Amino acid sequence: MGFRGLMSDTQREALRQQALAEIDLLDTPPEREFDALAKLAQRMLGTGMSSITLVAPERQWFKARCGPLAAETQRAQAFCPIVFETEAPLIVADTTLDPRFATSLFVTRAPHIRYYAGVPVRVRRPDGERVTVGTLCVLDEQPRAPTPADLDILTELACVAEALIEARTLAVRAAEVADEHRMAVERLERERRQFKRAERMADMGSYRYDIEKRSLSWSDGVFAIHELPVGGAEPDGDVMEAFPEPDRTAFRAAVMRTLDTGEPFELEADLVTAKGNIRRVRCSCEIELAKGKPAALIGLIQNITERHGLETRLRHQARTDDLTQLANRAEFHRVLDARLHEARAADGDVGVLLIDLDGFKGVNDALGHAAGDAVLRRVAERLRKAGYERYFPARLGGDEFAVVVPQNLARTDLDRMVRRLLHDLEIVVDGQGHIARVTGTVGIAWSSEASHDRDAVLRHADAALYAAKRTRKGTAQTYRVKPDSRQVA
Structure with missing residues (x-):
């Protein structure tokens, strides 16, 4: 009892x-x-x-x-x-x-x-x-x-x-257990069908790597991303080979960190399909435990090629001047800030050129804005010419351009580059019975003389630019600090 x-x-x-x-x-x-x-x-x-x-x-x-x-x-x-x-x-x-x-x-x-x-x-x-x-x-x-x-x-x-x-x-x-089992099987089948539809709609798939058996299994979505027959056998060999470098090394390192620390990861990488097409994918990975021990690596792979392309185009548009296809003012500031940070950390020096076109207003007045736009595009083409690859050019707006000089470039080398640049900026425009000549005036400043501060180095370059214009248009001057005062020399 x-x-x-x-x-x-x-x-x-x-x-x-x-x-x-x-x-x-x-x-x-x-x-x-x-x-x-x-x-x-x-x-x-x-x-x-x-x-x-x-x-x-x-x-x-x-x-x-x-x-x-x-x-x-x-x-x-x-x-x-x-x-x-x-x-x-x-x-x-x-x-x-x-x-x-x-x-x-x-x-x-x-x-x-x-x-x-x-x-x-x-x-x-x-x-x-x-x-x-x-x-x-x-x-x-x-x-x-x-x-x-x-x-x-x-x-x-x-x-x-x-x-x-x-x-x-x-x-x-x-009977209840059997009914529950039947309902569970039906529910799993519904969920499987829903998951397959979700995979297709999201262009994604799942994978599982059995650590002990060293065997890999893919869902239909992963086969589709790799452009392989759905339901076929997973490819032999190292699937990491589908990722070109440096993404392959990054993926391996992420997997090893997950195995060592148990922390999941997500990353984006390029993937080469079985048909040789390059796709951008987002990968996730985490550990599946059995009795408290790692049993498998599981995760998702999603094809984000279209979205990545759209994001890349949007980023390019946000950072690029539409007329000249050079970097715009915002991108110039971003790159300059990064270069100044590197120079400050390495005790280096970064040069900045500000360029103002002389005679540009006359082209617009005499030949029209279309001719003026053509001049701006020609300036951009010359800033992209061979020999300027190490430099970062940008259009700040109107007829103003700027160039970031590589860190620790010798000043004698920069002098040679500026002489060539002044020559390249000489443009003759002929149209509608009028001939106009455009030149460029350049102001030069170094970050070490402005405490690697962006606003300060741009002020110095601007001061050097207008000093050059006062002396003679179509020339260049460098901002230098004299012992008794700060002025353009």
């Missing part, structure tokens, strides 16, 4: 009702096996009535019944609840002589019960405890002298009833 002897009546009642709910038998349709058992009890004991009874909080309900018994009755004044509550057999030879039942409606009215014999029907709960949920009983309209065999027969038949309940409960649970 375990600790049940220490339980209160209320706690024992709650335990019995919980067990009754667990077998899920109350208010179920008639079943032939239970009906046959009730009839067998009636015949073996020769009574007019019999039942397999389940006792709920306010009523008793007959899973099977023989004779003039209702489908259910109230619990009060009934016989079976006594067996249910005491969990012990009960025989009443003549109910009219028993003060507990003499005034019961079941005795004074139909079905006019005069004889009753019942035994508990128990079930075994998952914790092994056997708990009463109902009774197996026989009843009659006539009193009778009980025999010891009556309870023996009922007890044996109650064992059959308990076996039936247990078998039914197991069958119901098995």
